[in-house]
Amino acid sequence: MKLSIIGSGYVGTTIAACFAEVGHDVVNVDIDEDVVATLNSGESPIHEPGLDDLIEEHAGDRLRATTDYEAVLDTDATFLALSTPSTDDGHIDLSIMEAAAESLGATLAEKDDYHLVVTKSTVVPTTTEEVIAPVLEEASGKRVGEGFDVGMNPEFLREGSAVEDFLDPDKVVLGSQTDRAAETLRAVFDPLVEQASDAAVVETGIREAEMIKYANNAFLAAKISLVNDLANICKEYDVDSSEVLDAIGLDSRIGSEFLGAGVGWGGSCFPKDVAAIVAAARDVGYEPAMLEAAVAVNDRQPVRMLDILRDHVDPSGARVAVLGLAFKPGTDDVRNSRAIPLIDALLDAGADVVGYDPVATENFREKFPDIDYADSAGAALDGADAALVVTDWDEFAALYDEFDAMNEPVVVDGRSIVTRRDDIVYESLV
Numbered sequence: 001m002k003l004s005i006i007g008s009g010y011v012g013t014t015i016a017a018c019f020a021e022v023g024h025d026v027v028n029v030d031i032d033e034d035v036v037a038t039l040n041s042g043e044s045p046i047h048e049p050g051l052d053d054l055i056e057e058h059a060g061d062r063l064r065a066t067t068d069y070e071a072v073l074d075t076d077a078t079f080l081a082l083s084t085p086s087t088d089d090g091h092i093d094l095s096i097m098e099a100a101a102e103s104l105g106a107t108l109a110e111k112d113d114y115h116l117v118v119t120k121s122t123v124v125p126t127t128t129e130e131v132i133a134p135v136l137e138e139a140s141g142k143r144v145g146e147g148f149d150v151g152m153n154p155e156f157l158r159e160g161s162a163v164e165d166f167l168d169p170d171k172v173v174l175g176s177q178t179d180r181a182a183e184t185l186r187a188v189f190d191p192l193v194e195q196a197s198d199a200a201v202v203e204t205g206i207r208e209a210e211m212i213k214y215a216n217n218a219f220l221a222a223k224i225s226l227v228n229d230l231a232n233i234c235k236e237y238d239v240d241s242s243e244v245l246d247a248i249g250l251d252s253r254i255g256s257e258f259l260g261a262g263v264g265w266g267g268s269c270f271p272k273d274v275a276a277i278v279a280a281a282r283d284v285g286y287e288p289a290m291l292e293a294a295v296a297v298n299d300r301q302p303v304r305m306l307d308i309l310r311d312h313v314d315p316s317g318a319r320v321a322v323l324g325l326a327f328k329p330g331t332d333d334v335r336n337s338r339a340i341p342l343i344d345a346l347l348d349a350g351a352d353v354v355g356y357d358p359v360a361t362e363n364f365r366e367k368f369p370d371i372d373y374a375d376s377a378g379a380a381l382d383g384a385d386a387a388l389v390v391t392d393w394d395e396f397a398a399l400y401d402e403f404d405a406m407n408e409p410v411v412v413d414g415r416s417i418v419t420r421r422d423d424i425v426y427e428s429l430v
């Protein structure tokens with residue numbers, strides 16, 4: 001099939017390359033000329049394992065990029081993979097989606113054949129039908145169900161394993177309201193599902209598909225917050241939380257994944273998506289107490305980390321190495337990284353901060369241009385009074401002799417990853 005993807009960020013680029021990999025002809029439309037040029041030169045605009053290889057293989061053949069919306073005219077379906085950030089009060093900000101839908105609608109006015117527009121972005125229930133569809137109708141002069149349909153296909157990939165997650169998903173959720181839209185969505189995903197190891201296909205309504213995405217992210221975020229609450233209690237009682245969590249994970253009703261206690265969840269999605277569904281719930285008069293608690297616990301974890309540091313080192317005037325700036329390993333994405341509230345608090349306390357990350361330093365430098373950056377973990381530790389481990393990059397697990405270069409080594413490990421040494425002060429956060 002011929003597919004167009006609007007937006008070529010973490011999701012749009014990954015799904016475009018993967019759709020090309022399973023045999024579709026794909027065009028990415030993005031307003032960012034640099035992103036388009038990078039893709040057309042056969043390179044990935046983002047750091048994501050396996051993505052470079054796919055783009056190199058398919059660019060110029062089944063995969064191309066353009067800034068010109070006219071490219072959608074020669075395709076059967078368009079996926080909207082645009083950012084859906086938060087407003088200051090946590091509500092979803094749909095302005096980027098609406099602008100893209102308007103450009104797409106104006107283009108679809110010129111198309112005679114049937115077209116399917118699929119919301120891939122994470123949007124609160126009713127957005128596709130009550131916000132996106134009317135913008136498309138207004139701009140195209142056509143009606144949904146007559147000339148084009150809308151659908152919703154939430155994305156569950158994780159950064160750092162995006163290609164693998166997309167090509168081999170647990171489930172594919174296809175939201176539609178007409179038979180033709182359902183058939184078209186099925187045709188898009190059939191080749192992907194066939195090559196996947198065991199992907200369930202969930203066919204559902206559009207608003208249900210929208211809510212499945214929030215329920216998925218909210219559940220996982222709340223699971224981590226519950227785990228952090230339990231691990232905090234463990235620490236107060238000098239109980240080894242890793243043994244407790246490993247044991248509860250053996251109960252198949254709980255499951256062993258997403259039991260990683262530590263400095264909490266960050267990233268481009270959990271924080272904004274939990275905030276958006278909380279705000280949407282309040283809009284209709286429902287107070288989502290569990291999700292509010294999940295956010296409160298998450299906000300507290302960086303504060304606990306600094307409190308533990310203060311038990312050993314006064315941050316004022318101290319040189320503090322922050323190891324890990326990306327919000328998780330395997331990505332250069334620093335959006336809502338836990339390093340942000342930590343470094344803010346360290347700077348407020350008068351610390352002299354040096355940051356290190358294997359791939360995310362340049363992105364982080366845009367947010368914190370004035371702190372020091374080291375080009376290795378060892379260099380960051382050299383002469384430091386304390387080290388805070390924020391991201392669970394594998395290379396931090398291998399640190400050992402490097403701590404000798406610290407003044408009086410104090411390590412507060414927010415991801416319980418560092419190999420313990422008896423001769424240095426080591427505190428796990430939980």
Ligand SMILES: NC(=O)C1=CN([C@@H]2O[C@H](COP(=O)(O)OP(=O)(O)OC[C@H]3O[C@@H](n4cnc5c(N)ncnc54)[C@H](O)[C@@H]3O)[C@@H](O)[C@H]2O)C=CC1
Pocket residue numbers: 006007008009010011012029030031032035081082083084096099100103120121122123155156157158159268269
């Ligand atoms: N990042 C992730 O791992 C996941 C993200 N999602 C959801 O997917 C959506 C997209 O997220 P990301 O890919 O992270 O966003 P992103 O910010 O990385 O990418 C968005 C892209 O859209 C482009 N763009 C902006 N306005 C445009 C317009 N009018 N026309 C064409 N292109 C335009 C930007 O230049 C940018 O390249 C969000 O709703 C997010 O919640 C869902 C699952 C995973």
Ligand SMILES: O=C(O)[C@H]1O[C@H](OP(=O)(O)OP(=O)(O)OC[C@H]2O[C@@H](n3ccc(=O)[nH]c3=O)[C@H](O)[C@@H]2O)[C@H](O)[C@@H](O)[C@@H]1O
Pocket residue numbers: 122155156157158159160217220224257258259260261262263264265266267268269270327328
């Ligand atoms: O909607 C999205 O964008 C995506 O959000 C998350 O994916 P992602 O944010 O890329 O990464 P995760 O591996 O889920 O990690 C999120 C945060 O939780 C933290 N985390 C994760 C797992 C864990 O056990 N403990 C923990 O603190 C990570 O360090 C990270 O800060 C979801 O896992 C994806 O399914 C979803 O598609």
